[in-house]
Amino acid sequence: MKSQINIGLVGLGTVGTGTAKILLENRDLIARRVGIPLELKRIVDLDVTTDRGIAIPDGVLSSDLPGLLTDPSIDIIIELIGGYDTAKRVMLDAIAQGKHVVTANKALLAVHGEDVFAAATRAGVDVGFEASVGGGIPIIRSLTEGLAANRCVSIVGILNGTANYILTQMLKEKQEFTDALAQAQAKGYAEADPTFDIQGIDSLHKLAIMVNLAYGTPVNVKEVFTEGIAQITALDIQYASELGMTVKLLGIAKVHDGDVEARVHPTLIDNHSPLAQVHGVYNAIHVVGDAVGDVMLYGQGAGAMPTGSAVVSDVMDIARNIQRQACGRVPPTSFPENQRIPIRIRPMEELTTRYYLRCMVVDRPGVLSQIAGVLGHHGISIMSVLQQGRQEGQTVPLIIMTHRASERSVQTALKEINQMASVVSQPTTLIRVEDEER
Amino acid sequence: MKSQINIGLVGLGTVGTGTAKILLENRDLIARRVGIPLELKRIVDLDVTTDRGIAIPDGVLSSDLPGLLTDPSIDIIIELIGGYDTAKRVMLDAIAQGKHVVTANKALLAVHGEDVFAAATRAGVDVGFEASVGGGIPIIRSLTEGLAANRCVSIVGILNGTANYILTQMLKEKQEFTDALAQAQAKGYAEADPTFDIQGIDSLHKLAIMVNLAYGTPVNVKEVFTEGIAQITALDIQYASELGMTVKLLGIAKVHDGDVEARVHPTLIDNHSPLAQVHGVYNAIHVVGDAVGDVMLYGQGAGAMPTGSAVVSDVMDIARNIQRQACGRVPPTSFPENQRIPIRIRPMEELTTRYYLRCMVVDRPGVLSQIAGVLGHHGISIMSVLQQGRQEGQTVPLIIMTHRASERSVQTALKEINQMASVVSQPTTLIRVEDEER
Numbered sequence: 001m002k003s004q005i006n007i008g009l010v011g012l013g014t015v016g017t018g019t020a021k022i023l024l025e026n027r028d029l030i031a032r033r034v035g036i037p038l039e040l041k042r043i044v045d046l047d048v049t050t051d052r053g054i055a056i057p058d059g060v061l062s063s064d065l066p067g068l069l070t071d072p073s074i075d076i077i078i079e080l081i082g083g084y085d086t087a088k089r090v091m092l093d094a095i096a097q098g099k100h101v102v103t104a105n106k107a108l109l110a111v112h113g114e115d116v117f118a119a120a121t122r123a124g125v126d127v128g129f130e131a132s133v134g135g136g137i138p139i140i141r142s143l144t145e146g147l148a149a150n151r152c153v154s155i156v157g158i159l160n161g162t163a164n165y166i167l168t169q170m171l172k173e174k175q176e177f178t179d180a181l182a183q184a185q186a187k188g189y190a191e192a193d194p195t196f197d198i199q200g201i202d203s204l205h206k207l208a209i210m211v212n213l214a215y216g217t218p219v220n221v222k223e224v225f226t227e228g229i230a231q232i233t234a235l236d237i238q239y240a241s242e243l244g245m246t247v248k249l250l251g252i253a254k255v256h257d258g259d260v261e262a263r264v265h266p267t268l269i270d271n272h273s274p275l276a277q278v279h280g281v282y283n284a285i286h287v288v289g290d291a292v293g294d295v296m297l298y299g300q301g302a303g304a305m306p307t308g309s310a311v312v313s314d315v316m317d318i319a320r321n322i323q324r325q326a327c328g329r330v331p332p333t334s335f336p337e338n339q340r341i342p343i344r345i346r347p348m349e350e351l352t353t354r355y356y357l358r359c360m361v362v363d364r365p366g367v368l369s370q371i372a373g374v375l376g377h378h379g380i381s382i383m384s385v386l387q388q389g390r391q392e393g394q395t396v397p398l399i400i401m402t403h404r405a406s407e408r409s410v411q412t413a414l415k416e417i418n419q420m421a422s423v424v425s426q427p428t429t430l431i432r433v434e435d436e437e438r
Numbered sequence: 439m440k441s442q443i444n445i446g447l448v449g450l451g452t453v454g455t456g457t458a459k460i461l462l463e464n465r466d467l468i469a470r471r472v473g474i475p476l477e478l479k480r481i482v483d484l485d486v487t488t489d490r491g492i493a494i495p496d497g498v499l500s501s502d503l504p505g506l507l508t509d510p511s512i513d514i515i516i517e518l519i520g521g522y523d524t525a526k527r528v529m530l531d532a533i534a535q536g537k538h539v540v541t542a543n544k545a546l547l548a549v550h551g552e553d554v555f556a557a558a559t560r561a562g563v564d565v566g567f568e569a570s571v572g573g574g575i576p577i578i579r580s581l582t583e584g585l586a587a588n589r590c591v592s593i594v595g596i597l598n599g600t601a602n603y604i605l606t607q608m609l610k611e612k613q614e615f616t617d618a619l620a621q622a623q624a625k626g627y628a629e630a631d632p633t634f635d636i637q638g639i640d641s642l643h644k645l646a647i648m649v650n651l652a653y654g655t656p657v658n659v660k661e662v663f664t665e666g667i668a669q670i671t672a673l674d675i676q677y678a679s680e681l682g683m684t685v686k687l688l689g690i691a692k693v694h695d696g697d698v699e700a701r702v703h704p705t706l707i708d709n710h711s712p713l714a715q716v717h718g719v720y721n722a723i724h725v726v727g728d729a730v731g732d733v734m735l736y737g738q739g740a741g742a743m744p745t746g747s748a749v750v751s752d753v754m755d756i757a758r759n760i761q762r763q764a765c766g767r768v769p770p771t772s773f774p775e776n777q778r779i780p781i782r783i784r785p786m787e788e789l790t791t792r793y794y795l796r797c798m799v800v801d802r803p804g805v806l807s808q809i810a811g812v813l814g815h816h817g818i819s820i821m822s823v824l825q826q827g828r829q830e831g832q833t834v835p836l837i838i839m840t841h842r843a844s845e846r847s848v849q850t851a852l853k854e855i856n857q858m859a860s861v862v863s864q865p866t867t868l869i870r871v872e873d874e875e876r
Binding site for chain 2: 018021022026029030032033035130136137138141142145146147148149150151216274277289290291292293294295296297298299300303305306308309310312313315316317320321323324325326328329330334335336339
C-alpha cells in the first residue's frame with residue numbers, strides 16, 4: 001500500500017498555476033477525501049523564476065522535463081503546456097513510463113486523442129481530461145458515467161467563453177464584433193491570437209471530444225462543419241432580439257438514423273431556451289438523453305481555478321483507482337476499445353434546419369419578389385420577412401426567416417442571390433436557427 | 439471473470455418501471471459501455487399482474503422478496519419501494535448478503551443513511567444513490583468526484599419539482615396556492631398526499647444528503663430549519679415580480695467559520711440569477727466551490743425515466759467496480775469513514791439575511807410608523823416599503839423589504855407586530871431573500 005501519491009506537473013502557465021494552487025492549498029481536504037496524501041512533487045516549466053503568487057515548496061520547480069518523466073516515484077503526470085507536438089510527446093512518454101496522465105488539452109485530444117487513448121489502454125494507465133471541455137463543469141464524467149445509461153439524442157453547447165463574451169457584449173452593449181473582441185482581449189478573456197476561439201475551432205475540438213464519448217465513435221475533426229462568429233454584426237443580434245431570439249456560437253451533435261450530425265456555427269436560439277440565458281464567459285452544455293430527457297450543466301468554461309478544479313478532480317479519481325488497482329476502470333472514451341463503432345458524420349449539405357438570412361439589398365419595389373423567387377425556385381419557403389427603415393435607392397437589410405429547408409438548397413440559392421449585382425450589394429449573412437430541443 | 443452481472447429490482451412502481459425499461463431497452467448500449475451484460479434477473483413487487491407497458495421476460499417478476507435477497511447469483515439489488523421500514527430492511531439484508539445496493543430513497547438515506555452506509559462499508563459493498571437528489575441530474579457524482587477538489591462554499595438548489603411547478607403556476611398563471619396544487623395533482627406532478635413536497639420535507643432530505651457529501655459530516659435532519667410554501671400567496675409572487683424577484687423553494691447550505699448553515703424555505707431571488715430561470719417540474723442545483731466558482735446542474739428532478747437514468751448509472755458504476763474488484767473505491771459519502779468530521783449546523787436564530795415582510799394592516803395614517811418603530815427598535819432597518827391601493831379603514835398589504843438583519847430579531851419583532859390587534863389583521867408573511875451568490 002502506497003503512503004502517498006506523487007504528482008508531476010508540466011507547464012506552469014495560467015491553468016498550471018491554478019492546478020498547483022488547488023493541490024497545495026486544498027491538500028488536506030483532498031487527502032481526506034482520497035484517503036491518502038497527493039504530493040505535488042515536481043513542477044516543470046521553462047520559466048523557473050517568475051513569481052506566480054503561489055508558495056511552491058523548495059526544490060519542486062525546475063526545467064528538467066526528462067528528469068520528471070523518468071522519475072520512478074511519480075505516479076501521475078499533469079500536462080498543461082498546450083499545443084500539439086511537445087504536449088503529445090510528454091503524454092506518450094509519460095504513458096510509456098507507466099504513468100497516468102491528466103490534461104486540459106482539447107486540441108491535442110480532438111486531433112491525436114486516438115493515439116493517446118490507445119497507448120494508455122495498452123499500458124493500463126488512466127487518461128483524465130475533465131478539464132478539456134467546459135473548464136470546471138463536470139461534463140466529461142457526466143457523459144461517461146452519470147448519463148451513461150442513455151442513448152444520447154443530442155448535445156448542444158456553448159463551449160467557448162471568449163466567443164460567448166463577445167456575443168454577450170454585442171447584445172448588451174450593442175458593440176460591433178471588432179470592438180467586443182478588443183474589449184475581450186483587454187480584459188484577458190481573449191488571447192492575442194484569438195483565431196481558435198472566434199473561428200469556432202476550440203468549440204469544434206470540445207464537440208469532437210464529447211461526440212467521441214457520447215456515441216463511442218472516433219471523430220475526424222475535418223468532417224465537422226465549423227464556422228466562426230466574425231461575420232455576425234450588431235444588426236443581426238438586434239434583429240434576432242426583435243424576433244425573440246439570441247445568437248450563440250454552438251457546438252451541436254445529434255443522432256439521425258444511425259448517422260451523427262455534428263457542427264459548430266453561430267446559431268439563433270429562442271430567448272426562452274436555457275442556453276439563451278448563458279452570458280459572458282460562462283459555458284453550458286445541454287444534453288438530451290433518451291431516458292433522462294434534458295439536462296444542462298453550466299459554469300465557468302475557462303480560467304486558472306475552474307479549469308484547475310477539473311484537473312485536480314481527475315488526479316483524485318486516478319488516485320482512487322491507484323489505491324484499488326482499478327486503473328482503466330472506465331476506458332478513456334468510456335467504451336472499451338473493441339466496443340467503439342465508427343459512425344458516419346453526416347455531411348453538412350444533408351442538414352435541414354431553419355435559416356435567418358440578412359440580404360443587403362437596394363431598396364426599391366420588386367426586390368423582395370426577386371429574392372423570394374430564387375428561394376422559392378429552390379424549394380425554400382419563407383416564414384417571415386422584416387425590412388425596417390425605408391431609403392429609396394439605398395442599401396437596406398432585408399431579414400428573411402425561412403421554414404425548414406436543406407442546407408444544400410439554401411447554399412445554392414444564396415449563391416444565386418449574391419450574384420444579383422443590381423439588387424444585392426454584399427454577400428448575404430446566413431445564421432442557422434436551432435429549434436428548442438431538436 | 440464474470441460473464442454477466444445480475445440485478446434484482448425491488449419495487450415496480452413509477453421509478454422501478456422506468457429503471458426496468460432502461461435496463462431492458464438500452465441493454466446493448468449498457469453492455470457495450472460496461473464491457474459485460476447487465477441482466478435484470480429478478481423483479482419483486484406485491485403486484486405481479488398489472489401491465490406496466492414494458493416487456494418483462496417470463497419468470498422475472500414475482501412477489502418473492504426472500505428469494506431475491508438470498509439468491510446468490512444476484513450481484514446488485516435496486517431498492518425502489520420507498521418509505522422507511524421495509525426499504526431499510528431490504529437494503530440491510532441485501533448488504534448482509536454481500537450484495538451492492540442502489541436506491542432512489544432520499545427519505546431513507548437522509549434519516550437512516552448512516553446505518554446503511556456503515557453497513558455497506560463494513561461489508562465492502564457499494565451503495566449508489568445518484569437518483570436520490572435531482573432525479574436524472576448527475577449531482578451526487580459531481581459532489582463526490584467532479585467537484586471533489588473544492589471546498590464547498592455553498593449549495594443552493596431547487597430540489598422539488600412539485601413545489602417548483604406550483605410556484606411557477608402561481609407566477610405565470612396568477613393562480614393561488616390551492617388551485618396550483620390541485621392542478622399539479624391533476625397532472626400527476628403531485629401525489630394525493632403532497633405533504634413532503636409542499637412542506638419542504640423532500641427538499642430537506644435532499645439537502646441533507648448533499649451536505650453530508652459536500653462537507654463530510656453526518657447531518658441530523660431535525661437540526662435543519664424547514665418551511666414549506668403553503669403560506670405563499672399569488673399576491674406575494676406578484677409583489678416579488680415588481681421588485682424584479684422570483685419566489686422559489688430552495689434548499690440552502692453554506693459554510694460560515696467552520697459551521698454549516700443549512701435551511702429549506704421559500705426564498706426571494708433576483709430574476710437574473712440562474713435559478714430564477716428554472717421553471718415547472720425542473721430541478722437545478724447551484725454549487726459554489728472555492729476553485730471552480732459557480733456551477734449549475736439542471737434537469738428533470740423526478741419521473742420514471744429521468745430517475746431511472748440515475749439508478750442505472752449507479753448500476754453501471756458498480757458493475758465497473760465489480761469487474762475491477764474495486765468496490766468501495768469511492769466511499770458512500772465520498773469521505774472514508776475515519777475522515778468524516780461532525781460539523782455544527784448553525785441554528786436558524788443565528789442567520790442573518792434580508793427579509794420580505796407582508797403585513798396585512800388597517801389602512802390609516804400612522805400605521806407604517808408604528809410598524810417601522812417596532813422593526814427599528816429591534817435593529818432591523820428598512821430598505822423599501824410598498825403599499826399599493828388605498829382603502830381607508832380596510833385591510834391592505836404593506837410590503838417591507840429589510841436590509842440584512844438577524845433572524846432572531848426579525849422573529850421577535852414579528853411577534854410584536856402580529857400582536858398589534860388594532861393595526862394588524864392577520865399574521866405577517868415572511869419570505870427570506872437570497873442575494874446573488876452568497
